[in-house]
Amino acid sequence: MDSNLLQAQAGLWNLTLGYLKSMSLKCALDLGIPNIIDNNGQPMTLSQLHSVLSLHPSKKSPLRRVMRLLTYFGFFIEKSSAGVGEEVYDLTTQSRLVTQKDKSTNMLALIRCLLDNTWVKPSQYIGDWFVQDEKEVPAVLAHGCTFWELASQEPKVNKMFNDAMVSGSCLLNDVIVKHGDDIFKGIKSLVDVGGGKGAMAELIAKSFSHVRCTVLDLPNVVGDCPNNGIVKFVSGDMFTYVPPADIVLLKWVLHDWNNEDCIRILRRCKEAIPSREAGGKVIVCEAVVGSTSAMISEEPQLLLDMLMLTLTEGGERDENQWKSMFIEAGFSSYKIINTTGFMSIIELYP
Numbered sequence: 326m327d328s329n330l331l332q333a334q335a336g337l338w339n340l341t342l343g344y345l346k347s348m349s350l351k352c353a354l355d356l357g358i359p360n361i362i363d364n365n366g367q368p369m370t371l372s373q374l375h376s377v378l379s380l381h382p383s384k385k386s387p388l389r390r391v392m393r394l395l396t397y398f399g400f401f402i403e404k405s406s407a408g409v410g411e412e413v414y415d416l417t418t419q420s421r422l423v424t425q426k427d428k429s430t431n432m433l434a435l436i437r438c439l440l441d442n443t444w445v446k447p448s449q450y451i452g453d454w455f456v457q458d459e460k461e462v463p464a465v466l467a468h469g470c471t472f473w474e475l476a477s478q479e480p481k482v483n484k485m486f487n488d489a490m491v492s493g494s495c496l497l498n499d500v501i502v503k504h505g506d507d508i509f510k511g512i513k514s515l516v517d518v519g520g521g522k523g524a525m526a527e528l529i530a531k532s533f534s535h536v537r538c539t540v541l542d543l544p545n546v547v548g549d550c551p552n553n554g555i556v557k558f559v560s561g562d563m564f565t566y567v568p569p570a571d572i573v574l575l576k577w578v579l580h581d582w583n584n585e586d587c588i589r590i591l592r593r594c595k596e597a598i599p600s601r602e603a604g605g606k607v608i609v610c611e612a613v614v615g616s617t618s619a620m621i622s623e624e625p626q627l628l629l630d631m632l633m634l635t636l637t638e639g640g641e642r643d644e645n646q647w648k649s650m651f652i653e654a655g656f657s658s659y660k661i662i663n664t665t666g667f668m669s670i671i672e673l674y675p
């Protein structure tokens with residue numbers, strides 16, 4: 326048999342059934358397996374897991390199959406344990422990302438959100454969306470309204486999304502703080518445009534006390550955020566007005582919007598900052614497709630791009646796409662100052 330053909334067939338199986346990786350992960354999180362192993366303080370056998378979960382005896386073999394798949398993909402590790410007579414399962418670096426006690430380094434809220442039906446359902450409508458003329462995104466076909474409308478109408482979705490954004494930032498936050506001495510040198514003020522509940526701004530304000538931090542976001546996001554003396558919250562629309570500051574931060578905002586809207590947002594941001602000589606700059610934190618740090622493939626960038634396609638009019642862009650947008654918005658130059666995992670930090674100069 327032609328080995329190319331067999332490889333192609335295996336690849337097709339992977340592509341077809343890949344969603345079951347996500348759903349097996351969802352199952353493990355629904356059951357709370359990573360936390361059960363973490364709380365146990367040592368690796369657990371299948372029998373122990375089955376017993377702690379109080380599952381019906383008939384579910385022991387299916388549980389083994391879920392554990393086998395997640396072990397295959399590196400979420401758990403299976404170790405042989407002398408004396409126990411059964412394999413034991415332990416956490417890996419991957420699963421520890423959802424068990425961290427410190428909320429600011431725990432990705433659980435993001436992962437649970439991305440696996441929730443509100444986020445998953447629109448992906449089933451991509452084909453239908455392609456063949457209709459309306460400009461609406463697949464999420465509108467799935468939910469009858471845009472993702473943003475849904476979040477503003479349903480407090481549960483709004484909370485899930487805002488918590489997800491905080492938890493998704495964990496590793497990037499560290500990098501921003503690490504590079505902060507360079508980024509924030511001589512800077513007095515920063516406005517985080519579309520800054521959500523202010524987690525990033527608060528971290529910057531606490532780490533660099535000479536920087537006064539403001540968050541601009543929509544009323545349904547920051548309306549109930551108390552001015553805590555660390556960060557100032559401003560309700561508003563970034564298409565209309567961005568409060569003046571030395572630095573404007575745009576983290577995971579531009580990937581929500583099409584090119585024309587991004588250019589409008591970037592122009593408002595440019596109006597808000599002083600000249601380059603006076604330290605004015607815009608900092609964009611986004612994926613630059615094709616640019617990742619060592620050993621990290623661009624697969625997560627391509628998958629995030631598809632998520633954006635289902636939920637928003639935006640998407641993940643490569644360096645050429647970013648460059649033309651920055652020029653069109655009136656910036657003189659840009660520098661990719663860091664690429665962490667699959668996300669980059671880009672400085673734009675007026």
Ligand SMILES: C[S@@+](CC[C@H](N)C(=O)[O-])C[C@H]1O[C@@H](n2cnc3c(N)ncnc32)[C@H](O)[C@@H]1O
Pocket residue numbers: 490491494518519520521522525541542543546561562563564575576577578581
């Ligand atoms: C993907 S979230 C990113 C949140 C935050 N920057 C972070 O990294 O966690 C995009 C944010 O843009 C905000 N947003 C959307 N439209 C906006 C507008 N017209 N003016 C201000 N903020 C807006 C949303 O409410 C949301 O908080």
Ligand SMILES: O=c1cc(-c2ccc(O)cc2)oc2c(O)c(O)ccc12
Pocket residue numbers: 438439444472493577578580581629636637
């Ligand atoms: O559901 C999401 C998730 C993101 C997201 C996930 C992971 C990252 O590293 C960055 C961003 O962004 C979203 C977004 O911008 C949006 O408008 C809706 C949903 C999501």
